[in-house]
Amino acid sequence: xEQRAHFSKKLEDLKVEVLRMAxxxxxxxxxxxxxxxxNDADLAxxxxxxxxxxxxxxxxxxxxxxxxxxxxxxxxIDLRNIVGSQRITVNLERLGDEAVNLAHRAMFLSTRPPxxxxxxxxxxxxxxxxxxxxALKAYVDExxxxxxxxxxxxxxxxxxxxAILRQFVSEMVSESxxxxxxxxxxxxxxHLERIADLATNVAESVVFIVEGTSMKHNCKE
Numbered sequence: 001x002e003q004r005a006h007f008s009k010k011l012e013d014l015k016v017e018v019l020r021m022a023x024x025x026x027x028x029x030x031x032x033x034x035x036x037x038x039n040d041a042d043l044a045x046x047x048x049x050x051x052x053x054x055x056x057x058x059x060x061x062x063x064x065x066x067x068x069x070x071x072x073x074x075x076x077i078d079l080r081n082i083v084g085s086q087r088i089t090v091n092l093e094r095l096g097d098e099a100v101n102l103a104h105r106a107m108f109l110s111t112r113p114p115x116x117x118x119x120x121x122x123x124x125x126x127x128x129x130x131x132x133x134x135a136l137k138a139y140v141d142e143x144x145x146x147x148x149x150x151x152x153x154x155x156x157x158x159x160x161x162x163a164i165l166r167q168f169v170s171e172m173v174s175e176s177x178x179x180x181x182x183x184x185x186x187x188x189x190x191h192l193e194r195i196a197d198l199a200t201n202v203a204e205s206v207v208f209i210v211e212g213t214s215m216k217h218n219c220k221e
């Protein structure tokens with residue numbers, strides 16, 4: 001009984017550490033989005049410099065989960081928790097990378113005249129941020145229903161990304177002066193859509209942890 005209580009405490013500590021990393025990754029995404037939409041080079045640089053802390057936490061969690069798997073012989077439900085947490089950690093690190101990528105686009109665009117206001121870009125950014133927030137809340141609350149909602153929202157992010165691409169291509173054809181900025185904006189939209197994809201991956205991992213069901217490739221069904 002005492003050994004089981006000790007292991008349960010380790011699992012609780014694992015979740016706390018994953019959430020600590022999640023807070024850093026989500027903050028990086030929010031800052032990068034703001035920097036991208038507002039051409040804020042200083043905020044973009046802050047995102048880039050902060051990525052090292054996210055990477056460091058990923059290394060720590062890698063070692064911690066491997067130790068749990070190797071030394072504590074977890075039961076099936078515990079194994080799902082550990083493996084699911086590993087998957088979430090991988091996606092949190094990738095979210096940090098996408099935030100950095102978006103920050104680089106922001107830094108470039110901050111050196112050029114601003115593009116016209118783009119409601120679709122703002123909508124995509126808001127959708128990606130909300131999906132990430134909901135995915136992390138689903139992890140905290142072990143809420144499979146909310147996780148499924150995140151998965152279903154991914155189609156909206158995909159559609160917005162395609163609409164933005166088509167819009168900028170059309171504008172670049174008629175106005176050659178915006179080609180360079182338009183290309184960077186298109187790439188930025190792709191990073192936003194990728195953030196939505198990674199939020200979906202986190203949601204899929206929540207379903208795996210709670211129900212033991214793999215939602216990969218059929219999360220929206």
